[in-house]
Amino acid sequence: MLHRHARSVQAPQPRGHDMAPHPSARILAAATLLLVLAGCSIQTPNSASSSGTVQAGALVGTWVLEETFDSPEQPYISFVQDNTWSASDGCNRVQGTWEVDSDGTLTTTSGPQTMMACPGAQLPLAVTRGTRVEVDGDTLVIHSSFDSTATTLVRSTDSTVGPQGLPIGYWVESNTPTAPFLSIEADGTYSGNDGCNVLTGSWEQADDEAILFTGGVTTLMACEGVDQWLNQAAQGRVQAGVMTLQAADGTVLGQLTAR
Helix, strand or coil: HHHHHHHCCCCCCHHHHHHCCCCHHHHHHHHHHHHHHHHHHHCCCCCCCCCCCCCCHHHCCCCCCCCCCCCCCCEEEEEEECCEEEHHHHHCCEEEEEEECCCEEEEEEEEECCCCCCCCCCHHHHCCCEEEEEEEEEEEEECCCCCEEEEEEEEEECCCCCCCCCCEEECCCCCCCCCCEEEEEECCCEEECCCCCCCEEEEECCCCCCEEEEEEEEECCCCCCCCHHHHHHHEEEECCCCEEEEEECCCEEEEEECC
């Protein structure tokens, strides 16, 4: 009797129309679907997304620290669209190439750098030792795995800051060990070699943007087969990374390229 009673009180099996979800359940499911779709729709590419991806174009521009320094020029880092970069510590400039992966991994090369003592900031070192970057709008953070440091910079809007200003750095005739070169310093001095003799002196920028070389001295070695045209230069004009050097009478002597 107990067994028959247990079977008699079992709830009847639901019919087809009883299996349909309750209206409130349908609303909840629809709302959940909308939230999922909305969550997908906001995953648009950014310069620095929550997933940590970095677009190379977001790095392009001139970046500075949020402070000023008692140095000849404002320290800066400039990343260019052609994958070259330049940076200054306020006295010395250095140039090189850069690449950045989508995960922010930074790879750079660098050229020579003058070594003046400077009251600025070692931003060239931040680039050469940088291994990863983060970009969030107008803020750039360069991380270094070498010394576990992070350098935070902001995008510069000052047209006088960056590589477009004074022609500080190395200028070479060609990429050979004995090629003529000039090293132009931010303190108004320069040094170099014409392929035979050492050159030193001072320089200033004229009103027409020409670079005037003054007070120059040179060693007087005689070198067979060397065209010592560089020691005759009185001024230079820079355009698109090339310095055209002229004698005092305006005669074009040769050209040096920014390295």
